[in-house]
Amino acid sequence: MKSENKEKAPRAGERFPLLPKLIATSCGFGFLPLAPGTWGAIFGILVWLPLYLWASPMAVTLVTAAAIIAFTVAGTWASSVSELYWGKDPVRACIDETVGQWIALLPVAGISVAPWWEILLSLALFRFFDIYKPLGIRTMERLPRGYGMMADDILAGIYSAALLIALNLCMR
Numbered sequence: 401m402k403s404e405n406k407e408k409a410p411r412a413g414e415r416f417p418l419l420p421k422l423i424a425t426s427c428g429f430g431f432l433p434l435a436p437g438t439w440g441a442i443f444g445i446l447v448w449l450p451l452y453l454w455a456s457p458m459a460v461t462l463v464t465a466a467a468i469i470a471f472t473v474a475g476t477w478a479s480s481v482s483e484l485y486w487g488k489d490p491v492r493a494c495i496d497e498t499v500g501q502w503i504a505l506l507p508v509a510g511i512s513v514a515p516w517w518e519i520l521l522s523l524a525l526f527r528f529f530d531i532y533k534p535l536g537i538r539t540m541e542r543l544p545r546g547y548g549m550m551a552d553d554i555l556a557g558i559y560s561a562a563l564l565i566a567l568n569l570c571m572r
Contacts, residue, residue: 409486443498471502478546493549497553529555
């Protein structure tokens with residue numbers, strides 16, 4: 401779990417630039433009370449859902465994959481900047497959960513009409529792996545700066561996606 405200001409932030413008290421703050425907090429969802437990581441994952445679903453409802457499965461898959469790549473890069477940068485203002489691995493920086501949730505949604509993206517519960521299951525699986533950090537997820541946090549912040553959630557998303565793929569294969 402993230403905790404606020406594990407280390408003293410070198411720029412604490414200074415003005416945090418808007419762009420990295422918006423990216424790091426998933427457009428401010430990280431400021432919502434109680435469980436900002438869950439809010440970051442929910443933000444990922446809320447942004448993704450209109451695409452899923454109105455685009456073809458191929459388009460959803462491609463756009464989701466492109467968003468994962470783009471926001472992994474931007475999120476790593478913004479998360480690194482957030483540590484300068486808020487300390488190591490701040491709870492408000494939840495772009496890592498947003499990206500991890502998008503990874504968990506990839507198996508659902510390729511299905512033209514997935515049952516609604518698969519979207520909820522992707523959230524539950526992702527949050528399980530993100531919170532409990534089994535199977536090497538915790539070791540990813542040891543990477544420096546934003547890399548560690550992003551890497552553990554990326555791996556949690558991969559494990560969630562793998563389970564959803566297995567579930568969909570079993571249901572065929």
